[in-house]
Amino acid sequence: MLLTVGWTTLWSINAVGNTELSAGAPSVQLAGAVTSMEGTDEPHVQALSGPPIPLEPASTVSQRNAVRTAKDYLDYTAFSRTGLVRQLEYEGFSTDDATFAVDHIAVDWNEQAAKAAKDYLDYSGFSRSGLIDQLEYEGFTPAQAAYGATAAGL
Template identity: 75%
Template sequence: MPAKAAGRAVQPWYKKKRAVLPTGVLALFLAVGLTGCGSDGQDSADASSSQSASPSASEDIELAEATASADAEAAEEAEESARAEAEASEKAEADAQAAEEAEASQKAEEEALAAEEAAAEEARAAEEAESEAEAERGTLSQQNALRSAQDYLDYTAFSRTGLIGQLEYEEYSTADATWAVDRVEVDWNEQAAKSAADYLDYTSFSRSGLIDQLVYEGFTAEQAQYGVSQTGL
């Protein structure tokens, strides 16, 4: 049984008259409620997104630092390689220059040695030529022996050995007499023919006897045979 209050009975709750809220007020309450819920959800989503984004940003930083470190190492290695290459190139150039200088020095030494040898050879040739010229001119004694030999040949015939003997008889040395006789302009075959004719002018000879006489006078066998043949024997 429902209780009575202050002399009147209290209606049960289900029998009370309900107040009807205007539609606009109700819509306002719903909008405010939804806004609050949406704000709480967005904050939760932002927080969750921030929490999930934080590890990704850290990884990006670490990756950027690793990349920068790798780039620095690569740059350092490239610089070291360039420095080593420059040093190698400089060394190769220095070695090439040193080799070129050594080759030039050796070539200069060889040319100087060749020039010295050529000068020495030229000096030897000049000395030999002067010696030969002096030998050809002969000493005063040799020149006198040469004139004497030519005088003897102007009036009579001689063999080579016979003329040397004649100059020795005139007291020229064997060397001077030989030097002089070797330098007279004479045909020994003609001298043999003249000598054979002279012998026949004052005495008689057989062919072989006259050949033997010419050989005895110092003519060679060939010269004697030629000379006798010129007489008609």
């Protein structure tokens, strides 16, 4: 079964058993939003249609601004998760908005640790343990810091 809400496909499951819709198939109501069930040309698939259902609570203007600012910072330089939250707080965002922003962007923290490690090595010489200590001080986890040092060649 293919569940579609508005223009977004939420999930799909291959139907088991009878997959044909009869001409008199009743309309279906799901969470008060799905208004009809339609067959498709694809075998073993049925589509539900209706108005969009919000998948999570709407964000506030401040949260959206924090998300945009977090993305801008990551375009500029590498941050650890905690370092990015601290930077957003420094910019005047509340802890809740800063945390919301960091939790609502896609970030590979290992990649950020690797970028930060390379930046540090471009600036100064470090031993492996010294670089790992510096990355941990910046808020990377021990595993992320070790990954960053390895990615940077140490």
